[in-house]
Amino acid sequence: MKDVLYLAWRYLAHHRIKTAILVISITLIVYLPAGLNVLVNRSAAQLTARANRTPLLLGAQGSSLELVLNSLYFESDAPELLSWAEAQRVADSGLAEAIPLYVRFRARGQPIVGTSLGYFDFRGLELAAGRSMAILGECVVGAATAEKLGVGPGDSVVSSPESVFDLAGAYPLKMRVAGVLAPSYSPDDEAVFVDVKTAWVIEGLVHGHQDLAAPEAASAVLDRQGDTITANASVVQYNEISEENIDSFHFHGDLSGYPLTAVLAVPESDKSGVILMGRYEGEQEPIQIVRPIAVMDDLLDTVFTVHGFVVAALGLVGVATVAVAGLVFLLSLRLRRREIETMIKIGGSRAAVGSLLVSEMAAVLVLGTLLAGGLTLLTSRFGAVAIQTFLLG
Amino acid sequence: MTNSLFQVLSCAFVVGCCLVACAGPKEGAPGDETPEAQASAFAAAPLTVYTVNYPLAYFAERIGGERVEAVLPAPPDVDPANWSPDPDTVAAYQGADLILLNGAGYAKWVARSSLPESRLIDTSAPFREELLPLEGVATHTHGPGGEHVHAGWAFTTWLDPALAKEHARAVAAALAGASPADAALFADRLAGLEADLESLDRRLTAARQTLADRPILFSRPVYQYLIRRYGLNARSVHWEPGEMPGEEMWRELEGILEHHPARLMIWEGEPLPDLAERLEALGIASIVFDPCANTPADGDLMSVMERNSVSLEGAAGPGSS
Numbered sequence: 216m217k218d219v220l221y222l223a224w225r226y227l228a229h230h231r232i233k234t235a236i237l238v239i240s241i242t243l244i245v246y247l248p249a250g251l252n253v254l255v256n257r258s259a260a261q262l263t264a265r266a267n268r269t270p271l272l273l274g275a276q277g278s279s280l281e282l283v284l285n286s287l288y289f290e291s292d293a294p295e296l297l298s299w300a301e302a303q304r305v306a307d308s309g310l311a312e313a314i315p316l317y318v319r320f321r322a323r324g325q326p327i328v329g330t331s332l333g334y335f336d337f338r339g340l341e342l343a344a345g346r347s348m349a350i351l352g353e354c355v356v357g358a359a360t361a362e363k364l365g366v367g368p369g370d371s372v373v374s375s376p377e378s379v380f381d382l383a384g385a386y387p388l389k390m391r392v393a394g395v396l397a398p399s400y401s402p403d404d405e406a407v408f409v410d411v412k413t414a415w416v417i418e419g420l421v422h423g424h425q426d427l428a429a430p431e432a433a434s435a436v437l438d439r440q441g442d443t444i445t446a447n448a449s450v451v452q453y454n455e456i457s458e459e460n461i462d463s464f465h466f467h468g469d470l471s472g473y474p475l476t477a478v479l480a481v482p483e484s485d486k487s488g489v490i491l492m493g494r495y496e497g498e499q500e501p502i503q504i505v506r507p508i509a510v511m512d513d514l515l516d517t518v519f520t521v522h523g524f525v526v527a528a529l530g531l532v533g534v535a536t537v538a539v540a541g542l543v544f545l546l547s548l549r550l551r552r553r554e555i556e557t558m559i560k561i562g563g564s565r566a567a568v569g570s571l572l573v574s575e576m577a578a579v580l581v582l583g584t585l586l587a588g589g590l591t592l593l594t595s596r597f598g599a600v601a602i603q604t605f606l607l608g
Numbered sequence: 609m610t611n612s613l614f615q616v617l618s619c620a621f622v623v624g625c626c627l628v629a630c631a632g633p634k635e636g637a638p639g640d641e642t643p644e645a646q647a648s649a650f651a652a653a654p655l656t657v658y659t660v661n662y663p664l665a666y667f668a669e670r671i672g673g674e675r676v677e678a679v680l681p682a683p684p685d686v687d688p689a690n691w692s693p694d695p696d697t698v699a700a701y702q703g704a705d706l707i708l709l710n711g712a713g714y715a716k717w718v719a720r721s722s723l724p725e726s727r728l729i730d731t732s733a734p735f736r737e738e739l740l741p742l743e744g745v746a747t748h749t750h751g752p753g754g755e756h757v758h759a760g761w762a763f764t765t766w767l768d769p770a771l772a773k774e775h776a777r778a779v780a781a782a783l784a785g786a787s788p789a790d791a792a793l794f795a796d797r798l799a800g801l802e803a804d805l806e807s808l809d810r811r812l813t814a815a816r817q818t819l820a821d822r823p824i825l826f827s828r829p830v831y832q833y834l835i836r837r838y839g840l841n842a843r844s845v846h847w848e849p850g851e852m853p854g855e856e857m858w859r860e861l862e863g864i865l866e867h868h869p870a871r872l873m874i875w876e877g878e879p880l881p882d883l884a885e886r887l888e889a890l891g892i893a894s895i896v897f898d899p900c901a902n903t904p905a906d907g908d909l910m911s912v913m914e915r916n917s918v919s920l921e922g923a924a925g926p927g928s929s
Contacts, residue, residue, distance in 0.1 A: 312726055332702060332724045349698035351720045393695070410722040462692060464720055 223574035241583025244533040248526050250594045255522045257598035259515050266507035271480040273504050283510045286316050286477040288402045289326035293319040293476050300471035302478045310487040314479040317414040322372045325360045328406045329414025344368050345394030352456025353393040359404035361395040374417045388417045389455040423453045423464035658704040660715040661688045661901050663766040666909040667779045671797045675790050688901050692717040712739050713760035731778035740832045764899050768833035769809035776801050811917040818924035825873040843868050849877040872923050895919040
């Protein structure tokens, strides 16, 4: 048997190019559908894992997909806004913990996620350096953001204006980095986390300025009637929060009307979740409550339909390639007729010659299949990174 | 050949296993501790309770006993209402099992800090309807946000023993929620505290009856709930016990005295001797009624309130002007 295998090996080694072409063909036939399948499954797992861990999401009526993509992946534009009162409504219901989300602003391209400390516990995020945000104007950055922006505890990150043409818009806020999160291999790695109140500072709803009752602010005062002071736009507002000026920061208007992009509701039990969902069922209800996994499943159904067509097409191509490979083997047998006759004449039995030819074909098939298996394994291993890099940006 | 093929497949399997094993940690993988283990550890250690003022720390200690470690990080020489902790102290608050707030806008730093909502307990929430609004505070307008007020509510709520009882009940409920196994213990201790507060209420009521409708002055507008509780005929000025008021403030006082002929001024702390003497010259006696917002140098909240009631009884009793 060893002799037969040795002769088969020598034959394949001698016809390197033909062997390489056959092996590559077999590899691709096996790998393309298998690899695509693995990639799509990993993509689905990546997208749904986070959605799966997010029980309920409240947002204003509108696109549920936009709401989920913005709240879970910090992608897409900000959805329709809802008010802080909705977060209070969830908390007051006693059915679920309410985690506010205000994902609207960016800092050098990285999403600024306004939320509460409960978010870190909920996502199981841990600090790699520094501490959590403690006061207005502090932020905690994800691992990838810290690397991209080259920042660590004690450094600063500046929020970006929403539009370069919005001259009267919110001032950029210089935020102090209080801590850096350990990698979580999720969109949280890309975020700049701030307290939701700091996000409101960026928007200008919470702000600090010079004391209008002080003599040095006299030039900014338009009118003073009794206890009411009216100031003009020249009043000096702070764009960095420090220990010296933090006491001057205050809230404009009614806090319950302050904006959020979503409220992440973490019910105490499945039953609580169902009851909570029932409270937002009315047709006139301005708030929608969604299960992110259901929204992502709808999205993935579309992806899987396309995926099915692609796999079917690849299957057909595979059948054609196998047929061509078979033809190559049959033609090569015809070309090797004299070689086969010579082997028989010098004493080789028909069985031995048959074994030799089968061994050659088997070796090509096994080699091609092993290579395809290796590539599929690599796709499985690095698929998540590839998806993060190319699909989720 | 069979051996070689087997070796190749074995190698491929081993490499595959290694690759899978080397895969990075998955998102959101929390610690390995089970809820039972966490609950067990939680039950063994006393509850760490951070508060924003001394009365709440006292209530937590009285009700919780050894099951509670009450912490008020404010330095002893400041008024916790106006104190702002540094970020590291806020981080310490974040690590507490419970954070007891006075509510009514007390400790404005809370609104400017990141604290865990699920562990924040507003102990005045049960009587929010009874809060008194502050008066005479400036509003301002600029930009599209419109006029807004920086004032809020009078916040020295615990000076009304009935409201202090409400605070204490809210504290007991929060402690029981955090440590259900100790709920019965907390309820027993709460009953003792409520009895003390009722006793204080009776003494202050008696002092009020002796005072009748005699006009009195308070050195600062922080006694609103005491005034309301006992229906005192009182006016407040903005005087500090450690500062001699300017002449304008004395003239303002004389103006008040024309319509409100008070013979007693009640202070947060002992006034300067010169200040007390000048008031005496106007026929106004000075006594101290310490709100006890911060940890007292000696004694505790109840002993300070005891001293306060004795002072008030002395000022109200026979022989006093």
